[in-house]
Amino acid sequence: MAEDPSQDVSETVVTAALIVIGDEILSGRTKDKNIGYLAEYLTAIGIRLEEVRVVPDDEDRIVEAVNTLRAQFTYVFTTGGIGPTHDDITADSVAKAFGVPIDIDERALALMRQRYEPERLTEARLRMARIPDGADLVDNSVSITPGFMLENVIVMAGVPRIMQVMLDAVTPRLKKGRKMLSRTVRVEAPEGDLAPGLSTVQAAFGDVQMGSYPFFEKGTLGSHLVLRGTDEPRLEEARIAIWQMLRDAGFADNARDVGGDID
Amino acid sequence: MAEDPSQDVSETVVTAALIVIGDEILSGRTKDKNIGYLAEYLTAIGIRLEEVRVVPDDEDRIVEAVNTLRAQFTYVFTTGGIGPTHDDITADSVAKAFGVPIDIDERALALMRQRYEPERLTEARLRMARIPDGADLVDNSVSITPGFMLENVIVMAGVPRIMQVMLDAVTPRLKKGRKMLSRTVRVEAPEGDLAPGLSTVQAAFGDVQMGSYPFFEKGTLGSHLVLRGTDEPRLEEARIAIWQMLRDAGFADNARDVGGDID
Numbered sequence: 001m002a003e004d005p006s007q008d009v010s011e012t013v014v015t016a017a018l019i020v021i022g023d024e025i026l027s028g029r030t031k032d033k034n035i036g037y038l039a040e041y042l043t044a045i046g047i048r049l050e051e052v053r054v055v056p057d058d059e060d061r062i063v064e065a066v067n068t069l070r071a072q073f074t075y076v077f078t079t080g081g082i083g084p085t086h087d088d089i090t091a092d093s094v095a096k097a098f099g100v101p102i103d104i105d106e107r108a109l110a111l112m113r114q115r116y117e118p119e120r121l122t123e124a125r126l127r128m129a130r131i132p133d134g135a136d137l138v139d140n141s142v143s144i145t146p147g148f149m150l151e152n153v154i155v156m157a158g159v160p161r162i163m164q165v166m167l168d169a170v171t172p173r174l175k176k177g178r179k180m181l182s183r184t185v186r187v188e189a190p191e192g193d194l195a196p197g198l199s200t201v202q203a204a205f206g207d208v209q210m211g212s213y214p215f216f217e218k219g220t221l222g223s224h225l226v227l228r229g230t231d232e233p234r235l236e237e238a239r240i241a242i243w244q245m246l247r248d249a250g251f252a253d254n255a256r257d258v259g260g261d262i263d
Numbered sequence: 264m265a266e267d268p269s270q271d272v273s274e275t276v277v278t279a280a281l282i283v284i285g286d287e288i289l290s291g292r293t294k295d296k297n298i299g300y301l302a303e304y305l306t307a308i309g310i311r312l313e314e315v316r317v318v319p320d321d322e323d324r325i326v327e328a329v330n331t332l333r334a335q336f337t338y339v340f341t342t343g344g345i346g347p348t349h350d351d352i353t354a355d356s357v358a359k360a361f362g363v364p365i366d367i368d369e370r371a372l373a374l375m376r377q378r379y380e381p382e383r384l385t386e387a388r389l390r391m392a393r394i395p396d397g398a399d400l401v402d403n404s405v406s407i408t409p410g411f412m413l414e415n416v417i418v419m420a421g422v423p424r425i426m427q428v429m430l431d432a433v434t435p436r437l438k439k440g441r442k443m444l445s446r447t448v449r450v451e452a453p454e455g456d457l458a459p460g461l462s463t464v465q466a467a468f469g470d471v472q473m474g475s476y477p478f479f480e481k482g483t484l485g486s487h488l489v490l491r492g493t494d495e496p497r498l499e500e501a502r503i504a505i506w507q508m509l510r511d512a513g514f515a516d517n518a519r520d521v522g523g524d525i526d
Contacts, residue, residue, distance in 0.1 A: 023491075025299075027302060027303075028299055028302030029445070029476075029489065030476060035298075036288075037291075039291030040291030042291075048289075051317065052288075052289070054298065054314065054315035061314075085457075086461065087474050122459065124454075124459055180290070191347050191348055191387075192347040192383070193383075195347045195349070196385065210350070211286060212350070213293060214346065214422060216422075226292065228286075228290070
């Protein structure tokens, strides 16, 4: 089974961090769309996203983030900085973080030759075939030029459509933990009125995370109570306890279940 | 002048980091809208956002992020975790990071009394009046309960509408650096074809940052060339050099200026 990590659904928690690389995100010019997508995707497959960092196109900063986070989490994903221009320095920075050489990779070059006529395979584009020694390629079905996985670090494009197909391509190679499940109860009452009851129920269920998130809708201030855990029966017990609390506190008429998991 | 930092437009660079606090962002349940807003806002007022971290509702993780980043950057902003529920631990975590006491603050309490009848000022809501010793309040014109600023750390709500008014409220108290200006040229040609020319122009303008960002539009693969710098005449020289490069390389007919600054 060890050869097929996709089947290795362990009892232990599998964690991840994401490094978003790019001056354009920090200047506000480009609005990141990858954090929310990756967060939802990883949660759905049983990997817990534990931290995100957005860093500039700066080698030292990328190296530091990669080395800090790869030591702390099962996986580190990166997005951005693998294009053909001078500010695309992610591959070289990851090689430096691992202390391994980097050069044009024959496998990546073969893929790029499928896409580009020889005269269009310029020096700039050849930069995109630079892959650190020892990395496996990650397929890119949108624009061919691959990402890569080096030990526990997965390097992907920043363009959302390309990032998404790379994530699909690498997923079968990843270990997954127990899937995080959730239940959400919508209550038309402000958080402050629900907090004491929620806190009491939380105290009785140490193995279920409970959070409350305010919403404003049509002039109504309300709260989503979100219960999260890996054990379905236990989660259901917690949901029933939440409903008992809402009845006791007089909020049940203004509450309803609005589903679970990625809602 | 020193009493009015808003007038102190120094020649030096003013930097910032943002810490987004919340399990709901990392699980993908809530999609962050504050990173892009704050990035654009700070760029516009001459503060350079240098790093963003998203961390869970975990005291140790918040303390570590606050202490690491406040030592490195002029300002650290936080969003999230200042509501009334048990998972709202930002204020206490910031107090711990600074090693200062925290308790119910009379100024915050007076504000909350304006909003809440005494019977609705529950123990849970009173938690929202907990402010670390030595902090200044940051006004919240949407829902009254304030944020705060402790030395160089500014603690704001996670709800975007509330975060935005708190940011407006604190802005007059912040030092600003020279404003980062930009020019963008849109070229209907892929990055890989423009990279050599862009790289040559970049080499001639060390004081202007040049980036290229791909776009897909109506089946066309193109690039935005973005020039950024604090000196307007120099930026204009760089824009003219970019246009010369585009003419020399035969791309001028497929290019146009699409504006500057926050575009």
